[in-house]
Amino acid sequence: MTNRAWHLTSRPNGLPTMDDFELKAVPAPDLQDGWVRVRNAWLSVDPYMRGRMNDVKSYTPPFALGEPMSGGAVGTVVESRSPHFKEGETVFHMLGWREEAVAPAETFNKVPPLPVEAHQWLGNLGLTGGTAYFGLLRVAEAKEGDIVFVSAAAGAVGSAVVQIAKAKGITVIGSAGGADKCAWVKALGADVAIDYKAGPVLKQLMEAAPQGIDVYFDNVGGEHLDAAFATARQNARFAICGMIEDYNTGSNYAYRYIMRVIGARIMMKGFIYLDFLIQMGDFYRDMGGWIAGGQVTSRETIRDGIEAAPQAFLDLFSGANTGKMLVRL
Amino acid sequence: MTNRAWHLTSRPNGLPTMDDFELKAVPAPDLQDGWVRVRNAWLSVDPYMRGRMNDVKSYTPPFALGEPMSGGAVGTVVESRSPHFKEGETVFHMLGWREEAVAPAETFNKVPPLPVEAHQWLGNLGLTGGTAYFGLLRVAEAKEGDIVFVSAAAGAVGSAVVQIAKAKGITVIGSAGGADKCAWVKALGADVAIDYKAGPVLKQLMEAAPQGIDVYFDNVGGEHLDAAFATARQNARFAICGMIEDYNTGSNYAYRYIMRVIGARIMMKGFIYLDFLIQMGDFYRDMGGWIAGGQVTSRETIRDGIEAAPQAFLDLFSGANTGKMLVRL
Secondary structure: OOOEEEEEOOOOOOOOOHHHEEEEEOOOOOOOOOEEEEEEEEEEOOOOHHHHOOOOOOOOOOOOOOOEOOEOEEEEEEEEOOOOOOOOOEEEEOEOOEOEEEEEHHHOEEOOOOOOOHHHHHOOOOHHHHHHHHHHHHHOOOOOOOEEEEOOOOEHHHHHHHHHHHHOOOEEEEEEOOHHHHHHHHHOOOOEEEEOOOOOHHHHHHHHOOOOEEEEEEOOOHHHHHHHHHHEEEEEEEEEOOOHHHHOOOOOOEOOOOOHHHHOOOEEEEOOHHHHHHHHHHHHHHHHHHHHOOOOOOOEEEEEOHHHHHHHHHHHHHOOOOEEEEEEO | OOOEEEEEOOOOOOOOOHHHEEEEEOOOOOOOOOEEEEEEEEEEOOOOHHHHOOOOOOOOOOOOOOOEOOEOEEEEEEEEOOOOOOOOOEEEEOEOOEOEEEEEHHHOEEOOOOOOOHHHHHOOOOHHHHHHHHHHHHHOOOOOOOEEEEOOOOEHHHHHHHHHHHHOOOEEEEEEOOHHHHHHHHHOOOOEEEEOOOOOHHHHHHHHOOOOEEEEEEOOOHHHHHHHHHHEEEEEEEEEOOOHHHHOOOOOOEOOOOOHHHHOOOEEEEOOHHHHHHHHHHHHHHHHHHHHOOOOOOOEEEEEOHHHHHHHHHHHHHOOOOEEEEEEO
16 A cells, blocks of 8 residues: 655745645554554545645644645544554544544544545535534524625535525525536525626625625635625624635735725624534534435535645636535545 | 804715815704704714715715705703703704704703713713724723724824723723824823834834734724734734725725634624614713723814814814814804
8 A cells, every 4th residue: 555645845925836746655654552544535625725835823834844734534444553443434634635644543533423425524514514504603693584695605615605504594695606606506505696707796796685795604805705895784794714815816905895894884703613613513413414304415526546636726726626625545 | 143054065076175065054943842952062073974975875874965064063052942951051962063053852962960071072971982982892892911902093082992991901002193193192001102104004013012912993994904904813803993094085905914814713893883872871981980080081183163164074084183173163
């Protein structure tokens, strides 16, 4: 069995390129007492990883140059010197971007007993679904009667936001790029799908919600956030989850409507999934139920082989994915 | 007695000029039953009035073209056909920009029984002090141990924010334009005063608070708000009260650091004084006590005569005032 891992070899300036990454064999150490060896089956690539490629303090520590990268993964225990894990068990953990993870038992989490496919623990039951759930229902406190606007609605997080909103009986407007993605957003149940490539977001949003919006779930920043400022109703709440437009270029959007924060009494709040670990029980209960009941479905864009990981990551920034982007080993 | 009122004769595009205003005599109607006649003694000019000169829906309705303007005022009852008011009583009300206010009794508020000068009801015990109090303590929930940053700290609202923070034992950094204003901000008790005319705000703020800020009280938007994004600590709270930089030019500042909303989990919220009318009892009790105890003082920039009102208003935007700008009739 090979044991290869992707290493970050240089810190990108702007959009990363393949030259910033190198796939190298790494040693397969013997197991220490209390350690576990996991063969990875699925790797997650997520936009937030771009931030980890810079050498700056952020909510996750930066990748170290010349070291294996890390990220969400699901795998199977192939060897255990811990009483907590047996061979053959499925686990999810953060030692991705590699074929084999060898680490102390505390590094790994058994998947809860829900009848779902393994890769769901990287999607609707993992970081992306949890981000959607906590952002929409806890940060923005969306409730029936609200009009929710979500950007990147055909992405992993956005498509979960659309479906959670509909499971809760909330009106939702999703923005996505292109007719195919918009058709999928509508198929997920969105009341309106806006194609941001077909015209200005603000104009389309005003047509979709002449009365304005109550909640904005932000995955992108920039033009979408400004349109949300412009159309916010009184006491609107904005859950700020990502600003993918700015991850490579840095922020420099000239917001024309930010002053409406005052008149509309907008509350905006940044968050990440990890802020809500204490409420994971609620999340598994609700999301598990919606998945079992077919109210929340998923679509994946799957790339095969560890060789494919960096390009899969890079393709997130051109919107090449519909739903969750995954690498299958 | 003359009875003149300022009228808005044209809607300004950008910074207003004297040509947008006209002082005209208005009829002094006989009193209807239940009405009161008040001779104004003090008029307030406030930055928010700029928004009312545009024909757009905002938190206060626009001024009507060719009609007398309105705004905060304090005056004396000179004639009453209401059982609720007697001649000689001091009242505050919103029929400013004129010498005489004639209206139903419900239009006027008796000043609470506190031993303060009449113009205080337009300042530390009125809109400006209330805006500071509710924004700092309710919206941003500032508390001991926090580091608070406030822009326009030598202005009416900002100088109240500095003093309320110190009365509560909170560290406060104030920004103002020029050495004289900064000296006054320090005299009010600010731990550090930043002169935004002397260099970039961000650099000075990082020197003043290397550990970052917990609360930002925003009166100006633009460069100050961006510096606050850049230096916010985890779970920082921003009370957004005004964006005076944008009132005349429209918003178009390119925020470089807005993405830190996510990493630092910043909560930002717009508000106005009127959102907290139900808590005015708390405000009068606390602010009345601080004024009586000398913990909150005020400085006024006073212009004499109703003729001076529009220029006093215009001078707010060049920072000609220290503390509250008032017109004394």
